[in-house]
Amino acid sequence: MNIDEIRAAVADMHSAFDEIQMPRTPFVLQHFVVGAQDTEPQRYHQCVLELQIKYDAIRRALLQQKRIGLEIERLEAQDDPFADIDAEIKRLDLEGLHRALLGAIREFEALYLIFQSFPHQYTRAELDAAQSQYWVKRLLRQAETERQATGVVGVGNRDALAQIGYLPQIEQLEGRDECASISSVSSVEP
DSSP, rough: OOOHHHHHHTTHHHHHHHHTOOOOOOOHIIIIIIIIISSHHHHHHHHHHHHHHHHHHHHHHHHHHHHHHHHHHHHSSSHHHHHHHHHHHHHHHHHHHHHHHHHHHHHHHHHHHHHHHHHOOOOOOHHHHTHHHHHHHHHHHHHHHHHHHHSSSOOHHHHHHHHHOOOHHHHHHHHOTOOOOOHHHHTTOO
């Protein structure tokens, strides 16, 4: 294809470019970002953190759009062919920024729906108090997954479990058969 053929093809694709903008789909956000956390308080924490990051990215992108718009105006006011080229490059930047902003807004909307589904908004004290349960569940799940995959719990998971006082639980994990269930292991309390 030559550049004219590429331009003709892309002219029909602009709406397709906009439609795909959302790096992480609602499914991914629900199951692999927020839902990947082992406890409800940690899922809440992850959701709010992701919302904060998206909100900051959206505000930064809006300011960047303004800045680029002003830069384009400044370049267009010059009687210089190089300035004209720089203005065109800025317009390309603006198009890319528009698409990124579209994706960020879509992610924010999906995360906000997840946030609204939480029955409780946790305080900092509640999140801190829930850390022990989270780390026990997470580390025991990791250890069980590793044990099922390799037959043993590796040094990294052993060390982490020992740091929170759960090393004896490792011997119980390693003594189980291949059908051992993490649900039976994760019910252990420190």
